[in-house]
Amino acid sequence: MHAFDVLGDPVRRRILELLAAGEQTSGSVTATIRAEFGISQPAVSQHLRVLRDNGFATVRPDGARRLYAVDDTAFREVDEWLTPFRRFWTPHLAAMATEVARGRRQRRFEGETT
Template sequence: MDAVMQALADPSRRTVLDILRDHPATAGELADALPIARPGVSRHLRVLREAGLVDVRQEAQRRIYTLRPEALAPVDEWLEGYRILWQHRLDALHTEIARGKKARR
């Protein structure tokens, strides 16, 4: 999970993942969406591949990158504890709001 979290720490890599969430893309398409030079995009793609977040396949002269959402499962499981914490707090807030409305009546 550490490699995935480190990969997610960079805003450019998160942008790449956002694009790939919607559709597969070539390295050139990804480079066009980022304000960095193509060698930098290649380095980001290598980090994402090594973290298991993207797959690449060769089609003629092009490399097509796709998101591997299953690689995010450990992060999702880790975040679940925080979701539960916030859900309990939101439930308590809703209860207090309801009590306030009843008291005003």
């Protein structure tokens, strides 16, 4: 399965958001996803499996629990694919960073003169 096919599913994207906050038990992930999407425990397990099998998540046993975490393997593939497209947004982000810094300097200067 292509990385973007994996990421195209909103349930899998939400699971990755949860895992990005840190390692999570399968029970914790399942409870959150079931509450938010109303899908069954086996359906959540299938999404976790797709993430594992495609390099987006890892799982490790911890006694009777299974702990899931983000695996950056597939994200590196996505990052490489995006490389030729960065030219479309990098200048805009750089300009925004310049404006934010300019605003901070201005507020600091105004704070010093009052």
